[in-house]
Amino acid sequence: MFTPGGHSVSIANSATSEDLGSAAQRERRKRILDATYELAKSGGFDAVQMRAVAEQADVALGTLYRYFPSKIHLLVSALGRQFDEASVRLNDREIPGDTQADRVLYVLKRMARGMQGDPKLTEALTRAFMFADSSVANEIHVVGMAMTSIVTHAMHGGVPAEGALTDQDVAVARVLGDVWLSALVAWVTGRSTAAETAAHMETAVHLILRD
Structure with a gap:
């Protein structure tokens, strides 16, 4: 994505960035995250144990800890990859909606439905x-950058042109991303239903994006 000054910002991963190291290291990291997804899909947060991830990814336990110091690092990295992939998919898709609010709601509701359709995985990541x-x-920074990219993409109806993003765009996108994640947490913890989560997001988006 681009910052308001027109500078390109890579949505890179953390200390174990896929942009760093050898092809073998990147492939090993991918296997680790793939194994994390599979364990979380089948059993939720409690099923993602470091030894089980290492065994499923076919890496030594010590190697896993060098890539990811804890289960929390591992799962938040998996969430970041999920949002990165969602951002990339948006590049090839026309986003319907006549206003910024319409487009942002379309994208955020679509993401929420996808995550609610895989409740154990979503529970683990959230x-x-x-x-x-x-x-x-x-x-956490990776997750935030990916959400900002997704929301600004929706606001502009496509990949923003170089220099097109303003400070206001980025600030609004960050707030909406925080609200969306908060709504997702409320759903995961049982404090709100899927319908209530969607209604909360719709209210927030229309209050913030007054086209």
């Missing part, structure tokens, strides 16, 4: 995000 502390700052 709980890790809730539990993350300052030691997971890099991974």
